[in-house]
Amino acid sequence: MSKETREHISSLMDGEISxxxxxxxxxxxxADEELSATWARYHVVRDCLRDQExxxxxxxxxxxxxxxxxxxxxxxxxxxxxxxxxxKPVAGMAIAASVALVAVMAVDPGAAPGVQPPxxxxxxxxxxxxxxxxxxxxxxxxxxxxxxxKMNAYLLRHYQATGAGNGRNFVGFVPxxxxxxxxxxxxxxxxxxxxxxxxxxxxxxPE
Amino acid sequence: MRAGAVIRxxxxxxxxFCTQAIAGPGNDPLSWLxxxxxxxxxxxxxxxxxxxxGDRIETMRITHVSGEEGERERLVSLxxxxxxxxxxxxxxRWVFGDDASIxxxxxxxxxxxxxxxxxxxxxxxxxxxxxxxxxxxxxxHTARNIKVLPRDHYRYGYxxxxxxxxxxxxxxxxxxxxxxxxxKLMFTELVLGSEVDRAELKSGHxxxxxxxxxxxxxxxxxxxxxxxxxxxxxxxxxxELTTHRYHAAAEGAGGEYEHLVYSDGLTAVSVxxxxxxxxxxxxxxxxxxxxxxxxxxxxxxxxxxxxxxVPAATxxxxxxxxxxxxx
Numbered sequence: 001m002s003k004e005t006r007e008h009i010s011s012l013m014d015g016e017i018s019x020x021x022x023x024x025x026x027x028x029x030x031a032d033e034e035l036s037a038t039w040a041r042y043h044v045v046r047d048c049l050r051d052q053e054x055x056x057x058x059x060x061x062x063x064x065x066x067x068x069x070x071x072x073x074x075x076x077x078x079x080x081x082x083x084x085x086x087x088k089p090v091a092g093m094a095i096a097a098s099v100a101l102v103a104v105m106a107v108d109p110g111a112a113p114g115v116q117p118p119x120x121x122x123x124x125x126x127x128x129x130x131x132x133x134x135x136x137x138x139x140x141x142x143x144x145x146x147x148x149x150k151m152n153a154y155l156l157r158h159y160q161a162t163g164a165g166n167g168r169n170f171v172g173f174v175p176x177x178x179x180x181x182x183x184x185x186x187x188x189x190x191x192x193x194x195x196x197x198x199x200x201x202x203x204x205x206p207e
Numbered sequence: 208m209r210a211g212a213v214i215r216x217x218x219x220x221x222x223x224f225c226t227q228a229i230a231g232p233g234n235d236p237l238s239w240l241x242x243x244x245x246x247x248x249x250x251x252x253x254x255x256x257x258x259x260x261g262d263r264i265e266t267m268r269i270t271h272v273s274g275e276e277g278e279r280e281r282l283v284s285l286x287x288x289x290x291x292x293x294x295x296x297x298x299x300r301w302v303f304g305d306d307a308s309i310x311x312x313x314x315x316x317x318x319x320x321x322x323x324x325x326x327x328x329x330x331x332x333x334x335x336x337x338x339x340x341x342x343x344x345x346x347x348h349t350a351r352n353i354k355v356l357p358r359d360h361y362r363y364g365y366x367x368x369x370x371x372x373x374x375x376x377x378x379x380x381x382x383x384x385x386x387x388x389x390x391k392l393m394f395t396e397l398v399l400g401s402e403v404d405r406a407e408l409k410s411g412h413x414x415x416x417x418x419x420x421x422x423x424x425x426x427x428x429x430x431x432x433x434x435x436x437x438x439x440x441x442x443x444x445x446x447e448l449t450t451h452r453y454h455a456a457a458e459g460a461g462g463e464y465e466h467l468v469y470s471d472g473l474t475a476v477s478v479x480x481x482x483x484x485x486x487x488x489x490x491x492x493x494x495x496x497x498x499x500x501x502x503x504x505x506x507x508x509x510x511x512x513x514x515x516x517v518p519a520a521t522x523x524x525x526x527x528x529x530x531x532x533x534x
Contacts, residue, residue: 003268003407006255010266010285042266149310152301153422154479155496156312158514160299161450161468162475170247170269170282170292171379171392174258174497 001034009038236337236353239369246374249273253404254346254397255285260390260497270407281408293410302410302417312422331472334358334445343368345377346394355473360384361443361521362474363498373399381498384518390498424479425454425464434532435467437480437509441528443521445471456482463509469525476515476525483510493519502526 012025028035233239251272258265266285271278280294289304301310331337340352350368357364364386368378379392435451446469456463461482469476483489483505491504502522503512506529513526 003411006268007285007411149420151494151496151501152310153312153424154477154501154512154514155499156299156301156310156422157424157466158475158477158499160312161466161477162470170271170280171376174265174267174282174392 001038005035006038009035009042236339236355237331239351239353239374240337240355240367242374243367243369243376246370247271247376248278250373250375250399251403252375252397252399253402253407254394256392256394258390258392268407270403270405272403272405272408279408281410283411289411291410300410300419304411307417309417309419310422311419312424330445330447330470334362334471335364335473340366342371343378345370346397348372348375348377348397350377357384359444360518361446361524362471362517363389365473375399381516424466425462435465436532437465437478437511437529438467438532439469439478439525439528440530441524442469443471443517443524446476447471449475461485474516476513476517476522478525478529479510479512479514480506480529481510481512483508493523495519507531 008021008025011021251274253268253270255266255268258267265287267282268285269280269282271280273279277296278294279296280292282292284290289302291300291302291304293300293302298311298313302308303310335358336356338354338356340354343350343352345368348370349372350370353367353369355365355367363384364382366378366380366382367376369375370377375397377394377397380388381390383389435448436453438448449468449470451465451467454462454464461484463480463482465478465480467478467480469478489503489505489510492502494501494503499514499516500519500522501512501514502519502525503510504526505511506527509529511526511529513522513529515522
């Protein structure tokens with residue numbers, strides 16, 4: 001499938017495609033299995049992920065995807081999430097496409113043999129010693145922004161200078177792309193969400 | 208008897224070989240991260256991924272080709288406003304499709320800055336704990352989960368799913384200091400090597416007339432005897448100066464510029480110190496760009512801006528402490 005076609009599908013989902021192009025694409029969707037599968041996959045991505053809470057509600061997401069699969073497999077069955085064994089052969093092209101995506105996004109680590117359950121991860125994180133930031137004010141900073149072009153320049157050079165960020169790969173540039181979207185203009189920092197440390201609080205940095 | 212000993216020796220050697228082969232990159236999570244960094248730079252790959260941050264969902268496509276011409280990369284949004292980031296030996300261009308402009312930083316040459324230290328094991332180990340998670344199937348590939356847990360509140364943590372054979376990153380989560388996820392990236396499709404369609408490296412906007420805007424940041428020159436002219440007096444534990452570039456002021460005019468990069472071995476913070484633009488009132492500001500925080504203030508008559516993928520409190524603490532370095 002060409003890049004243009006994928007972009008058209010995405011545009012169609014976002015309602016950013018002309019009526020003529022939309023009609024053409026919808027006609028193709030009815031005849032082109034690959035296109036239809038991609039369309040379904042994109043929708044599962046969007047629908048499942050939009051329903052998350054606080055960024056990621058893993059359990060909710062998994063449950064929704066499982067329910068969607070159950071719904072397709074057993075239309076008359078009671079909708080009920082399964083704790084194990086959900087990733088089994090399913091019927092229908094759209095579901096086949098969805099399963100690929102489900103494997104990407106919703107493999108419940110707790111449900112798969114040999115995989116660490118989510119709770120374990122949380123516990124292991126919680127077991128790590130954390131210290132408080134040292135001498136950080138929680139007050140005070142005005143929320144007016146630096147000119148966007150100047151800030152973009154700082155960001156671009158920062159991502160270059162640091163080898164594109166975490167993991168030294170393209171991931172560091174992803175926030176750049178996201179930030180460039182009209183609805184993601186710079187926003188004041190949410191100071192309340194940041195860790196609060198009293199002025200001159202003792203620094204701890206356990207090994 | 209002798210034959211039995213030989214058989215036992217061969218058997219032991221074979222067992223050792225198999226054990227090492229299964230272990231792959233080893234049982235050390237850090238060796239997996241190092242392998243990932245190498246794979247992400249040196250392999251050719253192409254895929255579609257979903258990026259989620261709060262209630263924002265973006266579908267993007269990455270094409271990365273590594274060959275004789277070095278690395279070439281195109282990151283393009285498939286949803287929302289058209290945006291691209293292009294990287295190659297000519298630098299980085301940030302393409303804004305909605306207003307037909309390209310932000311370029313041609314003054315910057317990647318070779319000016321060394322890569323972050325490869326020998327960062329011990330440095331990163333002081334600031335993070337590394338743990339193995341489980342296995343998952345992501346985009347048809349088997350991935351191993353590595354958890355990177357910050358030891359304090361000055362930095363974020365990560366959960367990474369790394370493809371077992373190639374070492375490529377298939378899934379990435381950024382978590383804040385309260386272990387709350389901030390952003391997530393997941394591949395839904397990924398091809399490697401000869402399957403990569405190199406035609407996708409070409410910008411979708413190449414044939415259109417876009418105006419190119421330069422960043423206007425000075426390139427900076429060689430570091431002055433290895434010592435920054437300006438520096439923060441307070442840094443989070445584990446952060447060390449990686450490199451810096453300095454551009455002296457013109458005689459009788461402004462234009463002094465210094466860029467310092469501090470790293471804890473995994474993440475990095477940029478500190479920009481510049482002569483202020485006299486036509487603009489410079490006030491203390493804090494901004495959030497995606498998961499990146501920025502803090503700006505004035506210190507000793509200079510404008511200071513700190514940028515990094517770290518908590519807001521961290522950039523603020525660093526920015527507030529910037530002062531002229533002692534001679």
